[in-house]
Amino acid sequence: MFFIKDFHFMKIALKEAFIAFHKNEVPIGAAITYKDSVIAKSHNLTESFSRITAHAEILAINLASKFLKEKYIRECTLYVTIEPCVMCAGALFWSQIGRVVCGASNNKRGFLYSGIKLHPRTKFVSGIMRNQCEDLIRKFFFFKRIYKSTNIRLSSN
Ligand SMILES: [Zn+2]
Numbered sequence: 001m002f003f004i005k006d007f008h009f010m011k012i013a014l015k016e017a018f019i020a021f022h023k024n025e026v027p028i029g030a031a032i033t034y035k036d037s038v039i040a041k042s043h044n045l046t047e048s049f050s051r052i053t054a055h056a057e058i059l060a061i062n063l064a065s066k067f068l069k070e071k072y073i074r075e076c077t078l079y080v081t082i083e084p085c086v087m088c089a090g091a092l093f094w095s096q097i098g099r100v101v102c103g104a105s106n107n108k109r110g111f112l113y114s115g116i117k118l119h120p121r122t123k124f125v126s127g128i129m130r131n132q133c134e135d136l137i138r139k140f141f142f143f144k145r146i147y148k149s150t151n152i153r154l155s156s157n
Contacts, residue, residue, distance in 0.1 A: 001125065002101075002128050005036060006101050009033055009077070009101070010031075010133075012038055012041060013029040013056075013079040014103070016029025016030060016041050017029030018136065019043050020044045024047060025044045025047050026044050026140060028043065028080065029041070029043045029056055030042050032060045032061070034068065039068070039076070040059075040064040041060065043059075045059065055084075055087065056080060057080055057088035058088055058091050061091055064076055072096045073096070074097065074121065076098055077097070077099040078092065078101065079102075080101070081102070081104065081136070081137075082105075082106050082110075083102050083105045084100070084111055086111045086116050092118055093116075093118055093122075098121065098122065100118060100122060100123070101125050101126075103134075104130045104133040104134040104137070
C-alpha cells in the first residue's frame with residue numbers, strides 16, 4: 001500500500017537516478033527516510049568508483065547507518081527507482097530496514113524471482129511511479145545503443 005508521501009520521496013530517488021544518467025551510470029536512484037525526513041540519498045556509481053558494489057541502495061544504507069550511528073536501520077524506509085538486485089536485497093536483509101518502496105520491477109536482475117527474501121520485519125511495496133522509473137532506464141540503454149552503433153564515445157563525467 002502506498003501513501004501520498006511515497007510519491008514525494010520517490011521523486012527524490014528519481015532525481016538521484018537522473019544525476020546518474022548524466023554521469024553515464026545506469027540510472028538507478030535511492031533515498032532513505034527516517035521519521036519522514038530524508039537522511040540519505042544516492043545513485044548508482046559503479047562506473048565512477050570502478051566498484052561493482054557501488055549500487056544506489058548499498059551506498060544509501062551505508063549513509064543512513066552512518067547518520068543514525070546504527071547498524072540496523074529498522075525505523076527507515078528505502079525508496080529505490082528499480083527493484084533491488086540480489087546483492088542489495090541481501091544488504092537490506094542485514095540492515096533489517098522497516099520498509100522498501102520500489103518503482104519499476106526488474107525481471108532480469110531483481111531479487112523477487114531469485115528466491116531471496118527481505119527480512120521478515122521489512123514491508124515491501126512496488127510499482128510507485130513505475131513508468132517514470134522505467135522510462136529513464138529505457139532511455140539510457142536506447143542512447144547507449146545509438147552511441148555504440150555510431151561509434152561516438154560517451155564521456156564518463
Ligand atoms: Zn543492487
